[in-house]
Amino acid sequence: MPVGPDRWELETHRWRQLRRAIVASARGLCGLCGHGPGADTVDHAIPPSRGGARFDPANLIAAHGKHPCPTCGRKCNSEKGSMTITEWRVFLATASALACSAASRSRGRPATQ
Ligand SMILES: [Zn+2]
Numbered sequence: 001m002p003v004g005p006d007r008w009e010l011e012t013h014r015w016r017q018l019r020r021a022i023v024a025s026a027r028g029l030c031g032l033c034g035h036g037p038g039a040d041t042v043d044h045a046i047p048p049s050r051g052g053a054r055f056d057p058a059n060l061i062a063a064h065g066k067h068p069c070p071t072c073g074r075k076c077n078s079e080k081g082s083m084t085i086t087e088w089r090v091f092l093a094t095a096s097a098l099a100c101s102a103a104s105r106s107r108g109r110p111a112t113q
């Protein structure tokens with residue numbers, strides 16, 4: 001299938017409009033880490049490379065990307081990469097469980113009884 005510059009221009013334009021609409025309707029709240037504000041990119045719940053629809057609003061999530069999340073510091077969009085939203089949630093849960101146990105280990109036991 002030939003993909004000429006015309007088609008690319010068209011898709012880019014369509015994507016820009018869609019992205020703006022998704023970010024605006026999320027009001028800066030990131031659908032990946034759940035924090036706001038600052039979500040400035042749009043990610044696919046199921047990446048097109050994994051069979052997800054590229055231009056379906058139901059498959060699109062506002063996400064931190066250009067700038068990291070002010071709350072958790074993640075660049076959610078680029079960290080998620082080609083994970084599906086389900087894989088990402090498992091990844092986040094695992095990462096925060098590890099961070100919690102590491103934090104409680106380094107804190108040690110409370111000094112008071
Ligand atoms: Zn985020």
Ligand SMILES: [Zn+2]
Binds near residue numbers: 033035073
């Ligand atoms: Zn966050």
